Amino acid sequence: MDLSGFNITIVGLGLIGGSFAKALRKLNPKHLWAIDKDLATLKKAEEAKVIDFSGLETTYMLSESNLIIMALYPEDTIKFIEKNMAHFRSGSIITDICGLKANIITRINEILRSDLEFVGGHPMAGKELAGFANADESIFENANYLLTPTNYNKKETLEFIENLIVAIGCKKPILISAEEHDRIIAYTSHLPHLIAVSLINCSTTEKNLKSLVGGSFKDATRVAALNSTLWLELIKTNKENVIDIIDCFIADLLDLKVAIMNDDDKKLLQAFKSASNRRKELE
Numbered sequence: 001m002d003l004s005g006f007n008i009t010i011v012g013l014g015l016i017g018g019s020f021a022k023a024l025r026k027l028n029p030k031h032l033w034a035i036d037k038d039l040a041t042l043k044k045a046e047e048a049k050v051i052d053f054s055g056l057e058t059t060y061m062l063s064e065s066n067l068i069i070m071a072l073y074p075e076d077t078i079k080f081i082e083k084n085m086a087h088f089r090s091g092s093i094i095t096d097i098c099g100l101k102a103n104i105i106t107r108i109n110e111i112l113r114s115d116l117e118f119v120g121g122h123p124m125a126g127k128e129l130a131g132f133a134n135a136d137e138s139i140f141e142n143a144n145y146l147l148t149p150t151n152y153n154k155k156e157t158l159e160f161i162e163n164l165i166v167a168i169g170c171k172k173p174i175l176i177s178a179e180e181h182d183r184i185i186a187y188t189s190h191l192p193h194l195i196a197v198s199l200i201n202c203s204t205t206e207k208n209l210k211s212l213v214g215g216s217f218k219d220a221t222r223v224a225a226l227n228s229t230l231w232l233e234l235i236k237t238n239k240e241n242v243i244d245i246i247d248c249f250i251a252d253l254l255d256l257k258v259a260i261m262n263d264d265d266k267k268l269l270q271a272f273k274s275a276s277n278r279r280k281e282l283e
Helices: 015-025 039-047 058-064 074-083 102-111 155-167 178-201 215-225 228-237 239-261 265-280
Strands: 007-011 031-035 067-070 093-096 117-123 145-148
Touching (some): 031 058, 093 155, 117 155, 145 155, 178 215, 228 239, 239 265
Parallel strands (some): 007 031
Antiparallel strands (some): 117 145
């Protein structure tokens, strides 16, 4: 993909923003800039030649950029765009990496200038360790990527974003509505996180848990160690979908409990086999 004529600014140079920067650097954009509240992080990125000169004014970078990638928390993303609305270059494309879409897309499109486009995006990539120090472009390799376009988006804009996503190593992005995205994420992301939290917190042993657990327990609870502040914001924003899927999970778990109490081996075995087959389909 030829980005030689493009100026790109990444807002938020943490794990995902930093990984984006490293991946985009290989595509040779005209300029690759970053905005971050941590000046030391910007300096490290510049010294590593991941981004270009880090001392530019925010207003200059935004006014010169064809593409702005928002790699902040949802509320911070909205606030940044609203605060800097007057500075964006006419015709520029803004996209984000937030884990929820309906709320952010509605609120941004309510304030967005008519000469700008916002394309909601969600890379299904990451790892436990946060920050630019752990940024790694390889997290995008064969990763799923969801886009949530609206009627405001032009066909050529979506094609550009889709090609960019594939160019950094992701699979061809899946296009779904923001509402469907948030329902799916409640099941595939928010529920597993809450289960991990509950699994860690419901321990009844007074002994050293670390010396008693194996790989399966560690795998099941890995996400409980992720950014608590971010997860609180995500789950509160997606409250209705999260409550619905929790109710579904509790009902299924209670069915298993009843089967165990009644020594219903047939029902348990059926549940285990069904889960095994569905899990294999994910590979």
